[in-house]
Amino acid sequence: MKRFLSSLLVILTIALFLAGCGSSKKSVSVQSGSTDENYRGVIYQDGLQGPESGKPNI
Amino acid sequence: MTNWEWPLVFFTVLSQMAVGYLALVVPATAGGKGNHARIYLLPAGLLAAAMVISLAHLGHPENAYRALTHLGSSWLSREVLLFGLTFLLLVFTILVARAANQFLVRVTAVLALGSGLLGILASAMIYVLPARPAWNNFNTVLTFYLTAFLLGPALGLFMQRFSPGPAAGVEGSATGRALALLLVLSIISSLSYLSLLAGAGPEARLTVHALVASPWWWLRVVAGWLAPLGLSYQLYRKGHGSLALTLALLILLLAGELMGRALFYGTAVPLIEGLL
Amino acid sequence: MAYQLSRRSFLKGLAAGGALTALTAYGGLKMAPTAAGVADGYPEAAAGARVFRNVCPRNCYDTCSMLSYVKDGILRKVSGDPANTFTNGRLCVKGYTYTRRVYSPDRLKYPMKQDKRGSGRWQRISWDEALDIIARKILDIKKQYGSTLPVCLNKYSGNFDILHYGIEGMMSSIGYTTRALGTPCWPAGIDAQTYDFGTLWNNDPEDLVNSRYIILWGVNPAWTSVHSMRFLYAAREKGAKLVVIDPVVTQTASKADLYLQIKPATDGALALGMARHILDNGWVDQEYLKANAVGWEEFFAYLRREVTLDWASKVTGIPAGVIADLAREYATTKPAAIWIGYGLQRHTNGGQNVRAIDALAAITGNVGKSGGGALYGHLETWGFNYAAMTMPKPAGALGVKKPDGTMSDRFININNFGAELLNVKDPPVKMLWIACRNPLSQDPEPQVVQKAFENMDLVVTVDHFLTRTAAWSDIVLPATTQFEEYGVNASYWHYWVGINEQAIEPYFEAKNDVQIAMLLSAKLNALEPGSCTYPTGGSLEELVGKEFNQKMLDLLGIADYRELKQGPRKAKLLTAAWSDGKFRTPSGKIEIKSSEAPKYGLPALPVYVPEKQAPPEYPYRFITPHWRHGLHSQFQNIDWMMNVSPEPFVEIHPATAAAKGIRDGDWVKIYNEIGYLTLKARITATTAPEILVAYEAWYKDLDYNLNYTVKAVPSDMGKKATGNRGLAFHDNFVNIEKVR
């Protein structure tokens, strides 16, 4: 009987642990930011070809 | 998933345990034997605790008395009345038990039991609401009574091992068999309940999904049904369980019913969610 | 039975924000005992509430005439002003949150100084201390660089009240400075209409009811101009057909009789395809063209030479038969109106596409007709004096030398603010003044703007909230809302002009831009007499009076500006723009072949300029339109709004979602080479498979800024009328992956 109870206790502990894991899902949040820390933009110029021509702003 | 409603979980489970315990001890003491005052103190205390806990659910507990004022159509009013009556009858029983008027004791005890059993019905009917498909069926009533009839005998069995007293009739083998049967019934009714919901509307299906996806549901199945089933089978076979076994049985069943009740409140998807 | 929730919870709300106690403590507002009986659903005047006239000054088509209800010095509620027949006594979801904006616990109360930019270590300072820091910095700069050119102003559309141009006036009054020039919103379309008609001028939108066929082209009034919907519905009830052309099934598209899902930025091809079909079938209004237009023969030659229905179908993704039907219905159902949205011109070929649509309206004779028109916007009711803005320079001020020997301010492109701010030299910009604007949230490439901030000695931001920009400033100054100041407002859509009365005392120590200018002027002159020409006295109401000239008064049919206190007035303009046939182009006619466009390196004819294509590594077009619950970075942060719209999301087509293994509610990352965004996915077929849609907004306590992925790519037009080209916001390409 004692062994039965102790094994039962072990099972319960495992079940509780699993339940705990299941209920606390990894949390992701809304985030935004830069992917290139060195990006300094582009200077667009009218004289160059095309409407979106420009040179890197280094 | 809306709210776990812990005050309601404890209130309903504890009040049902109290009535289940009464259902066990009232017939057993019908012969007039035993210390009634001591026996009825436990259910009276449990019921009082349950009702005090239920106040925590209210936004304005100081005005809880007003809940008695709409008996005409409110099951909640009726529930408060019936459990209040049960408690008063138990107190009265304890008081007259000292005066040793056995007939009066028996009458008031039986009345308390009757009022308590009706109180469970009122409790259940509160939740039989078309707006909550998961509740709006016979399962709610069945579940509430099953809680009473599982926890009552388990409590009785434990109390007898803990402090062997005059309230006999809590025979190990028979109780074990009864609990095992009730647990099997719980599992079967729960399975049929889930299939019923799965076949019902979209909100009911959401409840099924929430239940099956919840780790607490599976913990409840293992700890509240399967493990106690094993224990009660042991009890039935051996006819006499140790204090540890009866305690384990009580704790497992109580934990299982509490978890089950929390899921009952937490996963009842309202009809309006169908719009979201 | 007394249902007293309203007042009690209102006051509790105030108290919750810590305002109630603070208000009494600082004496900013007088609080009456709480016994007053406004419980019964605000029987406004009967309960003793005073009613004031206000105008919503936000950057919006509708510019609502409002009423504010004030009791015991507290703004109790707001409503629409029924005197305005366009806004019709109704506000929008944003307008109804105003009490929560005014009394938001998040609102800036005092001037504050930050330890280190972005550190969040703010310290309350007095106005005097704040102005002292600012004035000394200006004088230091002048000493070190010989001019105030290192002082730069970035102000735009957060508050379009005319008095707020006082902040430009303040800059002028200290000398020549650097200015962020241009408009991010609509310049390509403005220039397109300027080339075609001489300027932008739409029919009175209330005239839409007279239309029998309405094409809503790249515009979503159901979200951005809710009051226009009433006129569209009224036209429909009289038999008009509503057509929506948009790459996504917008809210307006969902209400249309016919919706065409066009490939983004190909609107010009659709207009040209329609024009060719109209030409082939003889539905052209020759008489109208002969009398009112030039260059149409060359345009027709171009159509015959290079445009076919099949070509248009291939470019736009719309079946040729549908284009033919649309062309027939549009050309033969008169009058027919086209409302050209600002969304469709936010492309590298946006202005050119608008010109093609203008030409379509012209060749069918729909321009200058009631119920017709190529509606885009107008500035006809904006002829104020701009007295608050027009200030003389202090003696000896130096600026940028122009070829003719005179001097001017230095201009940098508001639409590429970050890169240009980093790039500008001789002298560099060392001090920034930001008013009515939130560039770190709303500019493309906010990461570059933030880098540019690092070069500054001092950044001053005037705002209501600690916005992303304010949080990266050295000093923030609390601004008043329109309920706390006088002002006057016009719309760029409807014809109404209204006065804005001060209804309540300023919140804590908030001040109006003009008052700030006056205080700064006093401080500068105390430190260095003659260093600032801005007047230091006069009430805001007086300044409102100074904004009116005779032409403006005549237009509104009033003798004195005070008459506007009786209600807003509708300008006596032509109901149908251009119905007098007096176009303001060099030729005086509709220039389908523009004489001005080639001067800006643009085609003279509204020929098709191919749309920008997605690069292979970033195959999804990321469209970022305006949001229902906000206006740019305004309103979404208010508690009532957060309650109904708690989090942002990206709309993904089911086919794309399936291909990427994304389910509804999953977290996804949107990214390209410059930035990223992580948010929840919403699967919906309202978008197209290659288009992702998320809405620009500033959510309270959420790190949400979709502009991190948006490059400052210019649109094709804007240089002529607004000083700088616009932004091709919707030519933005990204990739997407599931995060979890």
Add this chain to the structure above:
Amino acid sequence: MGKQLGFLVDTEKCIGCFGCEMACKNEYQAEVKPRWRRVYQQKEGNLPYPERNFMSLACNHCADPACLKVCPVGAYSKREDGIVLHDHGRCIGCRLCTMACPYGAPQYNEKEGKVEKCQLCYQKIDRGEEPACVAACPVGALELIKDLASFPGPGTVKELPGFPDITITRPSVRFVPPRTGIQIRRDAE
């Protein structure tokens, strides 16, 4: 039986602008969380095309209100004109009505410890005015039905897909169903 007031929700006109919901908050300067009126987006799957259609719902002032029946303190009453009133003073915050209402109309206010809901601006009705939400709708998609019994309602329906079963409480709301235009879509088969 007296007359019954009700709401007409024209989902053909409704643009889901949330103006009604926010106008309600503005009128009563209500707490942040409870939504006496709430705008629901209809599911795409319920419509022939992927569209944005909405249902603006408040308390439906039902002919047979569930809230009134279950309330243990009798806080609910029905006026002669059919408005279902909630007596805020009497409420003890048991929340049973929030569970029983099929429409989620009564909502718990955590700060007050009580339930609250749309009262159909009864003070305004008594003054002969329109409810705040109706008066705020910029497109006329929300109307007050003066008497439901004599409401002819050609082209109106009692329920729309997703709307909770109307036999439970017989809600006093009618709908104009959404119109379906023609969509020329690029993802069409």
